[in-house]
Amino acid sequence: DTEVTQTPKHLVMGMTNKKSLKCEQHMGHRAMYWYKQKAKKPPELMFVYSYEKLSINESVPSRFSPECPNSSLLNLHLHALQPEDSALYLCASSQAPDGDTQYFGPGTRLTVL
Amino acid sequence: GQQLNQSPQSMFIQEGEDVSMNCTSSSIFNTWLWYKQDPGEGPVLLIALYKAGELTSNGRLTAQFGITRKDSFLNISASIPSDVGIYFCAGMIYNQGGKLIFGQGTELSVKP
Numbered sequence: 555d556t557e558v559t560q561t562p563k564h565l566v567m568g569m570t571n572k573k574s575l576k577c578e579q580h581m582g583h584r585a586m587y588w589y590k591q592k593a594k595k596p597p598e599l600m601f602v603y604s605y606e607k608l609s610i611n612e613s614v615p616s617r618f619s620p621e622c623p624n625s626s627l628l629n630l631h632l633h634a635l636q637p638e639d640s641a642l643y644l645c646a647s648s649q650a651p652d653g654d655t656q657y658f659g660p661g662t663r664l665t666v667l
Numbered sequence: 668g669q670q671l672n673q674s675p676q677s678m679f680i681q682e683g684e685d686v687s688m689n690c691t692s693s694s695i696f697n698t699w700l701w702y703k704q705d706p707g708e709g710p711v712l713l714i715a716l717y718k719a720g721e722l723t724s725n726g727r728l729t730a731q732f733g734i735t736r737k738d739s740f741l742n743i744s745a746s747i748p749s750d751v752g753i754y755f756c757a758g759m760i761y762n763q764g765g766k767l768i769f770g771q772g773t774e775l776s777v778k779p
Contacts, residue, residue: 558709585765596755596769597710610764644709651765653698656757658709 557581558659560645566665569635575662577628577645585651586628588620589644591661597644603628604651635666670694673756673770680746681778688754688773689740696758699732699739700767704753713754714741746777 558579567573577586585604589597602610603622617639619631628645642661648654673690680686690699698717702710714725716732716739723730729742739758743750756770 560709587765594753594772594774596757596772597767599766602765604764610766642707642709648765652763653759653761654765655698655700655712655715656765656767657712658702661707661709663707 558645558647558657560643560659560662562662563660564663564665566667567632567635568667569637571635572631572633574632575630575643575645575664577630577647577659578626579647579657579659580626581647581649581657582625583647583649583657584625585648585654586622587646587648587656588618588628588630589646589658591642591644593642597658601630602651609651632664635664637666640664640666671756671758671768671770673773675773676771677774677776679776679778682746682748684746686743686746686750686775687740688756689738690756690758690770691738692758692768693737694758694760694768695736696768697736697761698759699730700757700759701728701730701739701741702755702757704755704772706752710755743775746775748777748779751775751777 588600621629645659646656701713704710714730721732757767
């Protein structure tokens with residue numbers, strides 16, 4: 555089983571809203587990732603959590619706030635987003651953070667009005 | 668920084684034809700991954716390669732980890748309409764916290 559689940563599938567929010575994206579895996583993976591992807595472009599890394607600790611932040615604006623409540627869950631809290639933040643947000647996980655295959659979830663399509 | 672050059676950018680082929688795409692870099696990678704992505708969905712892992720020279724098959728798909736560690740190719744034999752999508756290569760270098768370097772993608776269209 556290599557399943558990563560993400561909710562919601564679609565999200566529309568205004569620029570003053572606060573919302574959260576959720577990601578879950580039950581493969582015992584100890585590394586989890588958030589990516590942002592624009593249409594027909596490759597995914598861009600945002601954050602890496604390694605053993606439930608934030609290990610990489612790719613200079614992401616503070617309006618995106620990640621959280622890892624436990625080894626199976628990853629959240630991305632959104633606040634005061636801009637229309638240009640509209641994208642497909644992907645979660646991924648891997649057994650370990652270095653050198654292991656990353657498995658992606660189906661993504662959350664975010665639209666910021 | 669590390670970059671992957673993926674080619675071709677797009678392909679329009681007839682059903683039944685074979686397809687080949689590749690990724691090259693000036694950097695040495697320890698892991699090569701090939702993903703397929705359908706519109707609005709997440710990338711799905713096709714093949715993972717971990718050793719230089721490794722040749723791995725997954726059904727009609729075959730991928731190789733270049734002997735120089737700087738390139739990889741993916742072949743699809745006897746293409747079918749459901750092969751349509753965007754194919755991404757991704758490379759990883761150890762001790763970089765799990766960062767994947769992605770190619771720009773190859774968009775495949777298959778005409779029945």
